Amino acid sequence: MLTAAALVLAGAVWMLAVALFNIGVQLSAPRWVAGRSLAAFQASIAGGIAIGSWGWGHLTDIAGVEIALLVSAGLMFAVAAARPVAAHAAGRRPQRGRAEVLADPEVRLSLTGRSGPLVVEIEYRVDQDNARAFHNVMQEVQLSRQRNGAYGWSIARDIADPELWTERYHCPTWLDYLRQRNRSTQSERALHQRAIDFHLGPEPIRVRRMLERPFGSVRWKEDTPDRAANEVLPVVATAAGSST
Numbered sequence: 576m577l578t579a580a581a582l583v584l585a586g587a588v589w590m591l592a593v594a595l596f597n598i599g600v601q602l603s604a605p606r607w608v609a610g611r612s613l614a615a616f617q618a619s620i621a622g623g624i625a626i627g628s629w630g631w632g633h634l635t636d637i638a639g640v641e642i643a644l645l646v647s648a649g650l651m652f653a654v655a656a657a658r659p660v661a662a663h664a665a666g667r668r669p670q671r672g673r674a675e676v677l678a679d680p681e682v683r684l685s686l687t688g689r690s691g692p693l694v695v696e697i698e699y700r701v702d703q704d705n706a707r708a709f710h711n712v713m714q715e716v717q718l719s720r721q722r723n724g725a726y727g728w729s730i731a732r733d734i735a736d737p738e739l740w741t742e743r744y745h746c747p748t749w750l751d752y753l754r755q756r757n758r759s760t761q762s763e764r765a766l767h768q769r770a771i772d773f774h775l776g777p778e779p780i781r782v783r784r785m786l787e788r789p790f791g792s793v794r795w796k797e798d799t800p801d802r803a804a805n806e807v808l809p810v811v812a813t814a815a816g817s818s819t
Contacts, residue, residue: 593620608724679753680784688750690786695725695752697742697819698781701773706737709773713742716770719763720744723755738775745787752784756819767819782819 596616604612635643701709710730717728725744733739746752759767774780 596620680782684786686749686786689748691746691748691751692787693746693749693752694783694785694787695744695746695819696783696785698783699740699742699770699773700738700775701740702775703737705773706732709740709770712766712770712773713740715766716742719759719766720755723758723763724751725755749786 597613600612600616601609631643631647634646638646699709713730717730720728725746728744729742731741731743733741746755771780
């Protein structure tokens, strides 16, 4: 009877742990890879159960049930004891592949993490002799943006002002955009800096961050206050040498 109660309790705790891991994966993974992250988690769980069942069954056939249970218990205690050591070592390890965390851009609208879609436009002024080289670099920038969750990327050249180029892309939500800015690696930051280095003039590149408002998406009433109604400055930021 005691063994049966212990097994029921252990099974309930196991199901709770799997459910919490499932929720944690969905909440921590960026929106653009949430499906793939969840699929990888489910595959690892299923594969671990299959391989573990075969391994522990094989050990039981060789050494017996008692030895298999003792080995399992010992490994569980070893993993629990090693976790603080591994966490401490990970904290001390230098982060060579990641860039520094960027501050959030200035916002004059009332946004939440789910506000979106967001449209980002970046204006570059490039010498006409460097147009082809700049365009080649921007093709690499496109791959970098898309890897970090952007979609609808395009690069356009002003027909009335050939030196003016505009990069444009979308992000699903404001939170996705903030994650995208801080997800780039040092090599990607260097790539973006190469694009910025083509920019001419004393003024930095111009970045516009706009909240897209398709027809029917805004349901204001006449008496609904707009927190940005009294603001004069637009949501425009200019920054040279930083991730957009």
